[in-house]
Amino acid sequence: MDLYSVMCVSDLARSMEWYEVFFGRKADEIIGEEHLWQVGENAYVVIDAREVRAQRVGGSMITFGVSGTEFDEAMARIARHGLRHGPTETYSNGVRHVEVLDPDGNSLSLAAVP
Numbered sequence: 001m002d003l004y005s006v007m008c009v010s011d012l013a014r015s016m017e018w019y020e021v022f023f024g025r026k027a028d029e030i031i032g033e034e035h036l037w038q039v040g041e042n043a044y045v046v047i048d049a050r051e052v053r054a055q056r057v058g059g060s061m062i063t064f065g066v067s068g069t070e071f072d073e074a075m076a077r078i079a080r081h082g083l084r085h086g087p088t089e090t091y092s093n094g095v096r097h098v099e100v101l102d103p104d105g106n107s108l109s110l111a112a113v114p
Helices: 012-023 051-055 067-080
Strands: 003-008 029-032 035-039 041-049 063-065 096-101 107-112
Touching: 003 035, 003 051, 012 035, 012 041, 012 067, 063 067, 067 096, 067 107
Parallel strands: 003 041, 063 107
Antiparallel strands: 029 035, 035 041, 096 107
16 A cells, blocks of 8 residues: 655745755655655655645644654754754653644654654
């Protein structure tokens, strides 16, 4: 099974810059007006600013399961670029979690299992 999770955004250029910082690289693929980052073997995050998506802007939520090292690297990159995020929480099972909001308010969370 393949997964394509669409993040509806209002400004493609602004969002491309933001997602490039979040993922630490440019989009892996561009199909028409959609920009795709591969996040797993058959899993992609897609940003789409087409008018047909306007009613859904800012309403998406994704959580990425990452290693502790990936979490630390992402948080350092996010801090360097001043991306807004919530507090880092550590749950009773040791999982570290943080919610990062894109410019439209879409939520991309990172969860690191100890």
